[in-house]
Amino acid sequence: MSDLDRALASADAALDASLERLFAWLKIPSISTDPAYRHGCREAADWLKRDLASIGFAAELRETAGHPIVLAKRPKPGAPHVLFYGHYDVQPVDPLDKWETPPFEPRIAAGPGGKKIIVARGSSDDKGQVMTFVEACRAWIAATGALPIGVTLMIEGEEESGSINLPGFLEEAKDELAADVALVCDTTMWGEGRPAITSSLRGLVFEEIVIRAANRDLHSGMYGGAARNPLHVLAKIVADLHDEAGRVALPGFYDGVAETPDDVRAQWSTLGLDAGSFLGPIGLSLPAGETDRMIIEQIQSRPTCDVNGMWGGYLGAGAKTVIAAEAHAKISFRLVGEQDPAAIRQAFRAFVKERLPADCTVEFIGHKGSRAIQLPYDSAALAKTRGALQAEWGAVPITIGSGGSIPVVGDFKRTLGLDTLLVGFALDDDRIHSPNEKYDLESFRKGARSWIRILAALAQ
Amino acid sequence: MSDLDRALASADAALDASLERLFAWLKIPSISTDPAYRHGCREAADWLKRDLASIGFAAELRETAGHPIVLAKRPKPGAPHVLFYGHYDVQPVDPLDKWETPPFEPRIAAGPGGKKIIVARGSSDDKGQVMTFVEACRAWIAATGALPIGVTLMIEGEEESGSINLPGFLEEAKDELAADVALVCDTTMWGEGRPAITSSLRGLVFEEIVIRAANRDLHSGMYGGAARNPLHVLAKIVADLHDEAGRVALPGFYDGVAETPDDVRAQWSTLGLDAGSFLGPIGLSLPAGETDRMIIEQIQSRPTCDVNGMWGGYLGAGAKTVIAAEAHAKISFRLVGEQDPAAIRQAFRAFVKERLPADCTVEFIGHKGSRAIQLPYDSAALAKTRGALQAEWGAVPITIGSGGSIPVVGDFKRTLGLDTLLVGFALDDDRIHSPNEKYDLESFRKGARSWIRILAALAQ
Incomplete structure (x- = not known):
């Protein structure tokens, strides 16, 4: 029996204990964006630190201005070294009443087709995914007493709230984080049984605006007709953000967006991602994006704009005839491509100001901003990882783009000079960021086995 | 000393005790629209019933499917009889953090220019106004042992949540409610020191819509660009509701809207209600309504449309990249005029459906609906009331239209055959429906004195 086979067998034998550990971690409510969960974040970090220490990592919490970063190292002199990144923080859980069971009480349930799923906030994004890697390390160490390569884990607690303290930490800890390649487990497979390596990521600009009109809420009977309603002003701005063809209407928005090469588009068109297969499961049927683009382009290679939250006035039960302030x-x-986050933020702010009546004001609250990223297709680590995934899943892994943003990938390149391999085992129906988030038991089990193989492959 | 003078003197002498009673009533949180305050509503009704019984009214609570109605009667054989209407329920208090002191802890404070104001939810709308009439009755009875005319008070508890059980009660209690004229104290003066009688009221249609797209909240990284965002759909609908000239864009919306006669418009134009005087105090400067109308038309004689609440997606702190379901x-x-609430509700629903993508759904929740009303200018009661108000305030009362709706006025006409005199002592800056609602102490004091005079005048 090879070392690899022994490590795989060890992981299989320890599956129940692995799940117990994952559940213990999932029970800790580590919502980074909400100050009420500050303690939960620290507890989640501390739990992971202790778990990694228990399998021989030099593990510690590194303080930041926000939530701490878990840093754990197990070097292997003479062997390659990888930097594994993930996050222990999770999304807020609202609307809470849409959860079938409480979000921080993990359970195994029967999913579609009777498959077993792990249901909890963070089960997929990202605690479940992080634990596939941790369990792979544990299995290697349990089976052989060692890892095939050197490993540093850096697990942060602010991914869901903008990773604002991570770039500073990377600068500061640059030398400690030295590695040959970075690994990230925060992405999806192409579909059940079909592994994927993500090679491009969309960037993100997140803005919050507050439009103010009157100096107080008004009675619409008394003032309606004469007083400016800021909800109307906001609706007009939002309505203007897209044109009839589904394009984003900010001037200069498409600067730096390159056309996808024809051969890549041709390959994508064979994947069968149509409205029925992509939108059907979420209850929709009509692609809402640019009318002249395939769905796979709309979600991977084209830039977009979405309102993520909008509110004002009376939100309670019943009728209240108020004009909000x-x-x-x-x-x-x-x-995507070379779009400049700063330029887009500027263009958006100008767009809003242009539509603002002279007696209203607007406040801009800037949140995240990150460029898109494209990884080189010809790296050796990519080829080794493809081989390892194919061995585990018996299917050729697909190299895809991701619609989401993982800003740390850009920081790894810029600050640490590292390319990143994005390998994840989540599925599109995992309901991440939504009620009843889940992770397939098979994603967890075969995810850990995949990392066991990838660690071996990277040692070659 | 005449009976009238004795009653006025009695009211003046008892002002402190009057305020104590008002404060006791204001302390009871009777928010009708929120089921959490069901008990507070009943307590407020019960308090008033006991107070009216204490001055010799046959007072009782009449149950409805919702909050009870206070019905109190003191007939005077051979004399005219009036039906006085008001409401003991109040608006919700959110945003609570904008209140300088808790909304149900009434206090006397210094207002603009050092005048004394009563600050509390309901101080103006409508508990304070109702108590001007109750105190007027009390003063007559204390000073002379009797009222100059017969009086029925009907004080409901659902005005702020649509008065849904009142029309049924009017039908049911038609005979008990017989009177010569109805009086309502729920409107404003023209300005400080300048009394007004309201002779027209705008009607109201209140609709709530829920637009649904995907069957769950989505991650905008994964689905953004392809999945329909219902907030965009809603924004487009709201943006389309008004055209460039500030007119409401529903087809047929202006059917039944008559032009105001030129002479009335000419009179209005002399009142000096311009953007500076009307919008300045609320921090605005540009009239937002129909561009070819005076402000007084925009708020009194022209129909309008306002979004009173709008929400969806993530409303918490920080960034969350979600596409709401x-x-x-x-x-x-x-x-205004002859606009038909049912037709407008229909037109609105059709307008929404026309703008709905085929894979979205809309739910309509219909709330209030009432026609506009116009009272006859030549009634004897109106002339007597004008005289009484002029005697108290030393200024000619202005006959105005109200931008708000008081649906009960239409019901009084239809069910009871009664015309209604709307006389109120609120001011435009009373912040009704808003934080820090207030009622001028002078409104309260001279309001009660005004009713004392009106009761005497109506006895003639």
């Missing part, structure tokens, strides 16, 4: 919106842009 | 809006229309 304020209107709020959270709006994000997904970027 | 639902978008909500509460939208109201103010009606």
